[in-house]
Amino acid sequence: MNLETVSIRAEELWQFAITGLTDTNTYVQVTIVILVYLLAFWLAGKIRNTVGLTHHEPDLSAHPMRKLAYRVGYLVYPLIALVVLKVIIETSANNGFPTWFLDTALTIAVLLFYYSMIRVLVVNPVAAKLFKWVGIPILLLHLIGSLGAVIMALEDISLTLGNVNITAYGVVRVLIFGAVLFWLGRASNSFGKDIIRKQESIDIRTREVFSKLFEVALFCIIALLLLNVMGINLTALAVFGGAVGVGLGLGLQSIASNFISGIIILLDRSLTVGDFVEMDDGSKGFVREFRMRYTVLETYDGKDILVPNEKFISNLIVNWTHKDPxxxxxxxxxxxxxxxxxxxxxxxxxxxxxxxxxxxxxxxxxxxxxxxxxxxxxxxxxxxxxxxxxxxxxxxxxxxxxxxxxxxxxxxxxNGIEIPFPQREVRILNDELLKGKTTT
Structure with a gap:
């Protein structure tokens, strides 16, 4: 692009701006945008004040869904503005009304809604910065129609290693989606386990089983999605799966044993959170948490003992509070x-x-x-x-x-009662002999 082309492009933009400022339709569109946001603000306030879940801030001990509903209430305002603008644009376009300013307002509305989602739903500060500084530019490029050109430019940057072709776009895609999936897995795991543990109608042992199974299933799904993003054919993993099975039978049998033992403990209800147990090696404490590989015992002096789950299956333990506290x-x-x-x-x-x-x-x-x-x-x-x-x-x-x-x-x-202590009485049986020796 030479200087003449840049000058022509700048002149076209200037003429477009002058035309827009002198066009009555421009001011009509500006007025519509202002009215839409005022209407969205009024409706959002009505909804938040009417619905109890979004009106009153929950306390720390509230149900996770209750906390989520309150945070989602802050998305009502930008969502209403986004939906109303989209409806007006479609209606105006079908009737031949110019919508260039409305389209620009819609693009800004989408970016504001995305930013509001980050502020409301993403608690981790690192993840929030990633979504802001990476997600917003990608979304903007997509809205203005330039994302395809950027992807093509990144695909042109490639490196071939044998039969494998690595492109810059593939690396960037794996990094972005991998970070998103990792954060989504951790957030969903914590949120899902909180919901399961809040189900008072289910006994605590069953809740622990469901939370552990949920954790395993979730991370398996995340791993499969990440492999798909990386472009790995999942059918080609059949041979690799057999090798992993052999590895589990040889080198990873301890990890597999601890994981299965944890599931058995939760299913047979031999242990539960809050039980006081004593191991055969003398270590004892309260059961505080079941993990995939070990169980956390908290001692009276504030220490945490990490006991492999298989020890509760193969060794003798004393559960002091199993039936009755x-x-x-x-x-x-x-x-x-x-x-x-x-x-x-x-x-x-x-x-x-x-x-x-x-x-x-x-x-x-x-x-x-x-x-x-x-x-x-x-x-x-x-x-x-x-x-x-x-x-x-x-x-x-x-x-x-x-x-x-x-x-x-x-x-x-x-009451005048003394604690006895060891005492000894010495008796002399032959007093005359003792007196004679003393005289001599």
């Missing part, structure tokens, strides 16, 4: 042989029953009330123990055993 514990102590055991037992039971975490009261079954009994006869005193039931685990913030030991100690001291 109530647990029975005992506290041991000793009293002197001179103690009135029957009276002391009643004092200890009454003192232990006053603890707020101990299950007690006349409405509680007799076998679940605090009980104090003799354990054995020791060298220095009578060995006693107190059995009690409580909700939850006796550890961490819910440390009841330590409180009860202090209560027992104070109760014994208030």
């Amino acid at each position: 109530k647990q029975r514990y005992r506290v041991d102590f000793s009293v002197p042989y001179a103690t009135d055991i029957r009276a002391m037992v009643e004092l200890i039971k009454e003192a232990v029953a006053e603890h707020p975490s101990v299950i007690s009261g006349m409405d509680v079954p007799f076998e679940e009330r605090p009980d104090c009994e003799i354990d054995s006869f020791g060298d220095s005193g009578v060995n006693m123990f107190v059995e009690f039931w409580m909700e939850g685990i006796d550890d961490g913030k819910n440390r009841v055993g330590g409180d009860l030991m202090l209560i027992i100690f104070e109760t014994l001291r208030e």
Whole structure:
């Protein structure tokens, strides 16, 4: 393109602008656009104030669909403007009315609607920047009819490696669609799992199964779409699939075993989120999350233990809260042989029953009330123990055993009962012999 061509093109644009400014139809179209946006603003306000889902902002604990509906409410205004402009343009074109300014307004409306979707629906800041700085130029080129020329220019830039032809357009397409599919997979996974876990009518174990199956199915679909974008023939993956099957049987059997074990755990309901379990190696904690390869156990000191799922299938575990959150514990102590055991037992039971975490009261079954009994006869005193039931685990913030030991100690001291300690008596059997040696 030489300087003369540029000058001619600039002159044509100038004449077009002068003609448009002096044409009455231009001002009519401008007025129509203004009225359309005013109408869209008024209708959007009415809709948002009428529909409860879009009028009141939900709290953090609200259902994910409720939060999504509230955010989508912000798209009503640009969507109404876009639809009304499109209807007016089609009607005007069929009646022979000029629509060049309306077409320009429609292009801007589409870009504004796309920008509003990014602002409302895309929470991740990196993904939002990608959609803005990459998506908006692509959309603009498509709207003005120049995207095809850009694609042809990128296809002309190519590199041949053997039988494979790599073009710049193919690389750009894979990068853009790959990033979009990756973000869409992560966002859909989080949103879908939140919806499944909010279904209170389904028990928590079934919800975990559905959320895991949803995650696997979603990423399989994303992987297939990405392969299709890359231009890979899916039928050619049959041989590769057989090789992957052999790899699963040899090198990846541990990963496959952990994944299948996680599904079995959720289906047979042997574990659920919130259970307190103890492994055969001594590690214990609350089940906080089921993942594809491992289960997260949270200890009382704030650490997370990542336990492979197959350990719950092949090893012995103790589930303290599987059937009932109530647990029975005992506290041991000793009293002197001179103690009135029957009276002391009643004092200890009454003192232990006053603890707020101990299950007690006349409405509680007799076998679940605090009980104090003799354990054995020791060298220095009578060995006693107190059995009690409580909700939850006796550890961490819910440390009841330590409180009860202090209560027992104070109760014994208030009633003049001492805790016995080892003592030894030395008796001299031959006093005369000892006196004779002392005199000498």
